[in-house]
Amino acid sequence: SQQGEEDPQALSIQEGENATMNCSYKTSINNLQWYRQNSGRGLVHLILIRSNEREKHSGRLRVTLDTSKKSSSLLITASRAADTASYFCATDEGSNYQLIWGAGTKLIIKP
Amino acid sequence: DGGITQSPKYLFRKEGQNVTLSCEQNLNHDAMYWYRQDPGQGLRLIYYSQIVNDFQKGDIAEGYSVSREKKESFPLTVTSAQKNPTAFYLCASSIVTGYNEQFFGPGTRLTVL
Numbered sequence: 554s555q556q557g558e559e560d561p562q563a564l565s566i567q568e569g570e571n572a573t574m575n576c577s578y579k580t581s582i583n584n585l586q587w588y589r590q591n592s593g594r595g596l597v598h599l600i601l602i603r604s605n606e607r608e609k610h611s612g613r614l615r616v617t618l619d620t621s622k623k624s625s626s627l628l629i630t631a632s633r634a635a636d637t638a639s640y641f642c643a644t645d646e647g648s649n650y651q652l653i654w655g656a657g658t659k660l661i662i663k664p
Numbered sequence: 665d666g667g668i669t670q671s672p673k674y675l676f677r678k679e680g681q682n683v684t685l686s687c688e689q690n691l692n693h694d695a696m697y698w699y700r701q702d703p704g705q706g707l708r709l710i711y712y713s714q715i716v717n718d719f720q721k722g723d724i725a726e727g728y729s730v731s732r733e734k735k736e737s738f739p740l741t742v743t744s745a746q747k748n749p750t751a752f753y754l755c756a757s758s759i760v761t762g763y764n765e766q767f768f769g770p771g772t773r774l775t776v777l
Contacts (some may be wrong), residue, residue, distance in 0.1 A: 562704075584763055595668075595754055595768035596707075641706060645763030651722065652763060654706030 559655040564619060567663050572629045574658040576642035577622075583645050585618060587627050590639045590657070599627075599640075629660075637662045670755050670769035677742070677749070677776050683738045685772045688754035695761040696738040700724060701752040701771075711752075713738055714761040722750065741773060750776045 558577045561638045566572055576585070584603045588596040602609045602618045602625065615628040629636055641661045643652040672750045677683045689696065695714055699707040709722030713732040727746025730739050738757075742749045752773050756766040 586765065592772070593752075593773070595670075595770045596756075596766075596767045597768070601765060643707075650761045650763060651709050652707075652766070654708075656704060656706045657699070 559640075559658045561658060562656070563661070564635075565629045566583075566632060568632055568634055570630050570632055571612060571616050572636070572660055573626055574640055574660070575624060576655050577624045578642075578646055578653070579623065581620070583608040585645075586643045586644045586652070587614075588641045589644065590641065592638070593601060594611060597640065599646075609626045632662045634662050634664055647664050668677065668755060668757055668769035669768055669770050670753075672772060675772055675774045677774065679776055680744045680758070682741055682743050683684075683774065685742070685753055685755075685774070687738045687740065687769060689734055689738075689757045689767075689769075690736060691708035691757055691767060692735070693759055694735070695758045696732065697756040697766065698722075698738070698740045699754045699756065703756060707754065710740065724750065732767075749774055754756070762763070 560575050564578045587599040590596045593595045600611050600616050602616050609645045620626045639657040642655045646653045667727050673687045697712045698710040708724050709721050710728050711730040713719040716735050719730050721733050729741045749768045754771045756771040758764045
């Protein structure tokens with residue numbers, strides 16, 4: 554099945570800087586979700602944005618959705634060491650209620 | 665505390681053996697899922713279940729089997745027919761089937777020796 558694409562594959566920044574990662578998808582969607590995964594652990598849901606929304610905030614997280622470009626971005630402001638993790642997007646492009654997952658962006662926050 | 669538990673955390677198997685991975689949730693969710701994660705890749709769906717006594721194949725069901733006899737439990741058996749079973753296995757649940765927020769367990773890392 555198709556898979557979403559995220560870029561960059563890896564991102565290393567200094568603590569306190571902002572981190573931006575992107576997700577692209579192929580067909581029309583109703584919603585897009587972002588998840589975080591700490592190394593060797595399960596995923597944690599961060600935010601869901603619907604196709605009729607352009608921007609959504611949750612704490613230091615800001616997600617945008619551009620349906621004309623079939624892309625979404627996740628911005629983490631004022632990064633902290635605890636933000637070091639892999640970040641995945643998932644869309645409802647799949648059939649039979651299957652989420653389609655991106656390959657993830659690995660974020661490293663340097664102290 | 666509500667959540668999803670998976671056991672064991674690490675599992676080693678000899679070639680030719682079947683192994684069963686446990687997944688239990690106390691969130692009262694109807695839908696449960698099993699995913700496989702390989703290094704540098706996204707999640708791939710193995711099986712999912714919408715309600716008790718019902719389950720459907722995902723994209724990579726070959727070599728795997730599941731059961732859903734109780735709402736709380738969704739065990740995954742990795743059979744000897746699975747050619748490359750070494751991977752990280754994640755169980756998840758959601759309130760109902762659909763493109764909703766999914767809650768994940770901590771995962772089981774299976775290594776075939």
